Amino acid sequence: xxxxxxxxxxxxxxxxxxxxxxxxxxxxxxxxxxxxxxxxxxxxxxxxxxxxxxxxxxxxxxxxxxxxxxxxxxxxxxxxxxxxxxxxxxxxxxxxxxxxxxxxxxxxxxxxxxxxxxxxxxxxxxxxxxxxxxxxxxxxxxxxxxxxxxxxxxxxxxxxxxxxxxxxxxxxxxxxxxxxxxxxxxxxxxxxxxxxxxxxxxxxxxxxxxxxxxxxxxxxxxxxxxxxxxxxxxxxxxxxxxxxxxxxxxxxxxxxxxxxxxxxxxxxxxxxxxxxxxxxxxxxxxxxxxxxxxxxxxxxxxxxxxxxxxxxxxxxxxxxxxxxxxxxxxxxxxxxxxxxxxxxxxxxxxxxxxxxxxxxxxxxxxxxxxxxxxxxxxxxxxxxxxxxxxxxxxxxxxxxxxxxxxxxxxxxxxxxxxxxxxxxxxxxxxxxxxxxxxxxxxxxxxxxxxxxxxxxxxxxxxxxxxxxxxxxxxxxxxxxxxxxxxxxxxxxxxxxxxxxxxxxxxxxxxxxxxxxxxxxxxxxxxxxxxxxxxxxxxxxxxxxxxxxxxxxxxxxxxxxxxxxxxxxxxxxxxxxxxxxxxxxxxxxxxxxxxxxxxxxxxxxxxxxxxxxxxxxxx
Numbered sequence: 001x002x003x004x005x006x007x008x009x010x011x012x013x014x015x016x017x018x019x020x021x022x023x024x025x026x027x028x029x030x031x032x033x034x035x036x037x038x039x040x041x042x043x044x045x046x047x048x049x050x051x052x053x054x055x056x057x058x059x060x061x062x063x064x065x066x067x068x069x070x071x072x073x074x075x076x077x078x079x080x081x082x083x084x085x086x087x088x089x090x091x092x093x094x095x096x097x098x099x100x101x102x103x104x105x106x107x108x109x110x111x112x113x114x115x116x117x118x119x120x121x122x123x124x125x126x127x128x129x130x131x132x133x134x135x136x137x138x139x140x141x142x143x144x145x146x147x148x149x150x151x152x153x154x155x156x157x158x159x160x161x162x163x164x165x166x167x168x169x170x171x172x173x174x175x176x177x178x179x180x181x182x183x184x185x186x187x188x189x190x191x192x193x194x195x196x197x198x199x200x201x202x203x204x205x206x207x208x209x210x211x212x213x214x215x216x217x218x219x220x221x222x223x224x225x226x227x228x229x230x231x232x233x234x235x236x237x238x239x240x241x242x243x244x245x246x247x248x249x250x251x252x253x254x255x256x257x258x259x260x261x262x263x264x265x266x267x268x269x270x271x272x273x274x275x276x277x278x279x280x281x282x283x284x285x286x287x288x289x290x291x292x293x294x295x296x297x298x299x300x301x302x303x304x305x306x307x308x309x310x311x312x313x314x315x316x317x318x319x320x321x322x323x324x325x326x327x328x329x330x331x332x333x334x335x336x337x338x339x340x341x342x343x344x345x346x347x348x349x350x351x352x353x354x355x356x357x358x359x360x361x362x363x364x365x366x367x368x369x370x371x372x373x374x375x376x377x378x379x380x381x382x383x384x385x386x387x388x389x390x391x392x393x394x395x396x397x398x399x400x401x402x403x404x405x406x407x408x409x410x411x412x413x414x415x416x417x418x419x420x421x422x423x424x425x426x427x428x429x430x431x432x433x434x435x436x437x438x439x440x441x442x443x444x445x446x447x448x449x450x451x452x453x454x455x456x457x458x459x460x461x462x463x464x465x466x467x468x469x470x471x472x473x474x475x476x477x478x479x480x481x482x483x484x485x486x487x488x489x490x491x492x493x494x495x496x497x498x499x500x501x502x503x504x505x506x507x508x509x510x511x512x513x514x515x516x517x518x519x520x521x522x523x524x525x526x527x528x529x530x531x532x533x534x535x536x537x538x539x540x541x542x543x544x545x546x547x548x549x550x551x552x553x554x555x556x557x558x559x560x561x562x563x564x565x566x567x568x569x570x571x572x573x574x575x576x577x578x579x580x581x582x583x584x585x586x587x588x589x590x591x592x593x594x595x596x597x598x599x600x601x602x603x604x605x606x607x608x609x610x611x612x613x614x615x616x617x618x
Contacts, residue, residue: 247543251582260614261583262303264296266310270587271604273329276595279336280353282308284595284602286610287327291316293341295355301599302614311355315343329371338394340380342368348382350394359399363390369413374420379437381423383412389425391437405435407442414455418462418479426453432467434479446477448486455499459516461508464532466518468497474520476532488535495523498549503574505557514557517574523547527562529574539577543570550591554598559615561601563589569603571615580618585611 269289277283287293293313299305315325329342338358339351346364348371351357366385373380379402380392389412393402410429417423422436422443432446432453451471458465464487468474472493475486499521503509506516517538518530527548529539546565553560553574560572565588571581587607594601601613 244545247545250579251543251584254580254582256581256583256613260303262298262307262612264294264307264310264610264612265608266294266312267292267608267610269326269608270606271590271608271610272327273591274593274602274604274610275330275332275339276593276600276602277332277336277353278334278596281596283336283353284593284610284612285330285332285339286604287330287341288608289326290608291325291327291343293327293330293339293351295339295351295353296610298600298612303612313339313341313349313351313355313357315341315345315347315349324367328367328369331371331373333373333377334375335377338373338377340371340373342371342382344368346384346386348380348392350380350399359394359397361392361394361399363392363401363404364388366411369411370415372415372417372423374417374423376420379420381415381417383415383425385411387411387427387429389415389423389435391423403437405433405442407433407435407445410452413453416456416458416465418458418465424456424458424465426456426467428452430469432456432465432477434465444479444484446475446484446486448475448484448489449473451496454497457500457502459502459508459518459532460504460506466500466502468500468520470496472496472522474500474518474530476518488530488532490520490528490530490535490537492528492537493520493522493524493526495547497522498547499551501551501553503553503557504555509557510555511557517557519551519553519560521548521551521562525564527551527560527572529560529577539574541570541572541577541579543579544568546588549589552592552594552601554594555596556598559598561592561594561603563592563603565589567605567607569601569611569613571601573618581613581615583611583613585609 267288267290271286271288274284274286282298284296285293292315295311297308299308315327324344326344327341328344332339337353341349344367346366346368348361348368350359364384364386368382368384370383378395380394383389387408387410388404388406390404391402392399408427408429410427412425412427415423415425424432424434426432430449430452433442434444435442449469449471451469453467453469456465456467463479465477472495474490474497476488478487497520501519503517505511505514516532518532520528525544525546527541528537531538544564548562548564551560551562558574560574563569567585567587567589569583569589570579572579585605587605589603589605591604592601599615601615603611
């Protein structure tokens, strides 16, 4: 008993140490919620590690970790020999950029081979994604895989050869995915299946710049697996990735003029999300890791008008009170009068558009990851790390829990209303659930995903539900179908799909005569547009060289904005798939959003700023 108490004390001491800084998942700021939680309120099965991790899972994977490390070290040794052979050619043998990159990667690999040394600064930043750190074994495994994948990406095409297919993330984005211990499973434990898939592809195809994805996924794409497996509309669309030089030149020609950009810079930490008011269209709300949201009033029709005022919505009164109150989600009500915010302390708050705190909603026992108003505006829906979703009645002076749904077995990452009573939720338990207010059990439970489900979105008609996952697939479910199989199963992405968005077109939308499309954004650096009428891929938008975190259709559905790590924003013409505007900011982009007039695009950055960009139709 004494030994157990000592172990428990050591575990708590570790949890109180802050996670390393860096790029943070908008749904989960880096600090451990559990370390600040009242132990008497903690779920019994939460465990002693940060979000999602537990010692039993780490111990169970120890043998697998050792085997994978041995495999990786063998491949790293082979690559090191190749690097040394090139080095022996001497400086006069015409070493080009590819050889220099490989040599630099080889030096990093040699450091990793020497006992799998500690992570680089970038790897320390990447390990923060999706809920805290894993064990030392997890970190060592992630570091080794990151080094291997970086070397494979640095290999590239030999001189005189054409570069590979369309989807080409940079080596840093591949390393980011590999070093992310939460990408393949809950918290700090990466699934062995995902690691084997990535490692096998890299080992058998050195220099393949597409990065992740295993042979099993490729085989499924060729032969199909369940549901309707869609073909790519035209293989020629994938084409060849333009060279970095040509991309930079084209970006320079389409670069947005600095005079067309307004910078909102009063936040003191990462800005995770933003939302334009749907009615009072000069207002934009932003949420940040500084434990605050802000409502900004923009002057005039363009950036020259500047910002009229910024209203602070504090989620903590002082430095000690601001711990674990990072704003993780926010949304305006449909009439534009109320703003709902969710934070890492598990509390939802409702504010007036003038900044007055109207309601404080306490019911969750973990961070809130998603908040959505129903169209009527009487219910607010929240999804939390505590595995539950809550429907709040906010019609009175004091909001209260209308109904709590506790059917997920792991954190609920996203929620979305179908109508005023029915909603969907998704979880790291790999399931999607359809629930209705007043019913005791879910209407449907979809179990087709093989890894945690990151987002769910209903189409404008409320009959089709899109979901995306760390299993690198996006699926479309028909709520009216008696089958629990997806109508379409999109499998051509090579790495995790972080978000999906429907176009504001087709039945049920304001543009009913335009084709309904689904956009998927992935860590493989690509955005894909899908025709859900026949399941074909219409466009592959592949200029990004880093993980794409956010996409947004313009209100007309004619344009699409996409934002990625390393601060790259593109605006695309949906009809022909050509980018028409480009913008490079400082830091990583976590979210992009259009205003209702389609005259501005906002981008949230990890560098604590929001860039508001003027847009005029070409």
